[in-house]
Amino acid sequence: MTRPRPEIPPSGGKASLVRGIFARIAGRYDLLNSLLSLGLHQPWRRRAAAHLGLHQGSRVVDLCCGTGDLTAVLAHQVGPENVVGVDFVPEMLERARLRHPELRFVEGDALATGLPGESFDGASVAFALRNVEDVEALFREMARLIRPEGRVVSLELTRPSGLLGCLHGLVLRWLVPLVGRLFSGQGGAYRYLARSIAEFISVEEVADIMHQAGLEDIRIVPLNGGIVTLHLGRKPAHG
Numbered sequence: 613m614t615r616p617r618p619e620i621p622p623s624g625g626k627a628s629l630v631r632g633i634f635a636r637i638a639g640r641y642d643l644l645n646s647l648l649s650l651g652l653h654q655p656w657r658r659r660a661a662a663h664l665g666l667h668q669g670s671r672v673v674d675l676c677c678g679t680g681d682l683t684a685v686l687a688h689q690v691g692p693e694n695v696v697g698v699d700f701v702p703e704m705l706e707r708a709r710l711r712h713p714e715l716r717f718v719e720g721d722a723l724a725t726g727l728p729g730e731s732f733d734g735a736s737v738a739f740a741l742r743n744v745e746d747v748e749a750l751f752r753e754m755a756r757l758i759r760p761e762g763r764v765v766s767l768e769l770t771r772p773s774g775l776l777g778c779l780h781g782l783v784l785r786w787l788v789p790l791v792g793r794l795f796s797g798q799g800g801a802y803r804y805l806a807r808s809i810a811e812f813i814s815v816e817e818v819a820d821i822m823h824q825a826g827l828e829d830i831r832i833v834p835l836n837g838g839i840v841t842l843h844l845g846r847k848p849a850h851g
């Protein structure tokens with residue numbers, strides 16, 4: 613059963629809400645990422661990239677690439693000319709291009725990139741499932757973009773269970789908006805981001821959606837007690 617998500621605007625409104633938030637926080641996004649994850653976000657990205665099974669010369673697309681951190685990790689594996697990052701917020705892409713001038717970043721909607729189908733060996737998305745209007749459409753686009761037997765990975769902030777879950781709930785409710793306000797002056801934006809984690813569908817529901825989007829061999833890999841989760845999948849072979 614779908615849980616009600618009162619704070620998330622109805623269809624059509626979410627994309628513009630998300631665009632506005634990331635346009636406002638782009639300048640402080642990387643600093644806040646490092647502070648709020650205690651520096652763990654980079655090892656998480658490396659774990660995500662490793663699961664794509666890429667090598668020098670593989671082609672890979674990083675959807676909702678933001679300021680390009682995961683795109684850069686992927687470029688290290690495949691070579692800078694073989695990776696493309698896609699995001700729909702120009703302010704985030706501007707920072708990505710400043711930080712990684714050697715990489716290719718394209719402004720576009722991750723749900724309909726317009727890039728040619730079956731032109732990549734792998735596709736990734738990090739910390740963005742909660743932000744897209746339609747999670748299944750995102751995975752469908754990833755599946756369309758990769759070749760048969762190509763792999764997809766999603767890295768996402770999730771809710772741990774048990775005692776860690778209680779502590780995590782308090783951090784989301786109080787600490788994230790406070791740190792967001794102090795370091796970026798955007799407490800409201802960070803309240804939204806914290807709420808989007810608390811209210812997002814379960815990791816099992818994400819796996820079901822990947823399946824519906826046409827992917828197979830789906831695996832759920834929790835990291836650091838479930839604070840973040842990798843979802844892995846593969847496009848079926850032809851026939």
Ligand SMILES: C[S@@+](CC[C@H](N)C(=O)[O-])C[C@H]1O[C@@H](n2cnc3c(N)ncnc32)[C@H](O)[C@@H]1O
Pocket residue numbers: 627630631634675676677678679680681682698699700701704720721722723737738739740743744745
């Ligand atoms: C939390 S940031 C994650 C950025 C990056 N993947 C990272 O690992 O730091 C979410 C990003 O998703 C982008 N985004 C959300 N919905 C999108 C869509 N439909 N098309 C393209 N980008 C989108 C936002 O602009 C933002 O840059």
